[in-house]
Amino acid sequence: DLPPGCAAVCNVSISVQRLGVEAAVRGDDHLLRQAMMMDPLVGAVCTTPEIDQMVDEMLVAQAKWLPQYKRAIAAARRRLRRGRSIKTRAYKGAARRRVKTVAEMAGHKQKARRSAAAADKAAEDRKRAVKGIRR
Structure with a gap:
């Protein structure tokens, strides 16, 4: 299944x-x-x-x-x-958008990571879980 x-x-x-x-x-x-x-x-x-x-x-x-x-x-x-x-x-x-080159995507890597981190809804749960393990 x-x-x-x-x-x-x-x-x-x-x-x-x-x-x-x-x-x-x-x-x-x-x-x-x-x-x-x-x-x-x-x-x-x-x-x-x-x-x-x-x-x-x-x-x-x-x-x-x-x-x-x-x-x-x-x-x-x-x-x-x-x-x-x-x-x-x-x-x-x-997506009907211009296709980016690998170099363009590499140039925007940090911005993409920040955006992904900001959208990460489970980040707080992971932080709490790590704190609970360290106690």
Whole structure:
């Protein structure tokens, strides 16, 4: 058995995968879009319109392997032909922030440590525990 926290993370992924399988079996692009929206990694970096466009692009690109999505692919082609696509952003990384170099991170090491120490909610408990041991 997994610890509850790990199991929760795994259960989300399992549910998303099951929804994706159900979408594929049925050829249901609405279920496919829901699965994509519920995926924690996709949801972390894409808006709903971006996910819709991504699904359309993926269905069209892989159409020959997805006969069960025939109607959805035809509709996706029509939407993509309209030319109202969302442009790809010029950034890297899931947080949509500029990726720092190793040298930049090393330069901010002390600031990061102070910030982490300030956010450490268990620091006082550890100090009390150490004092209790020394008595």
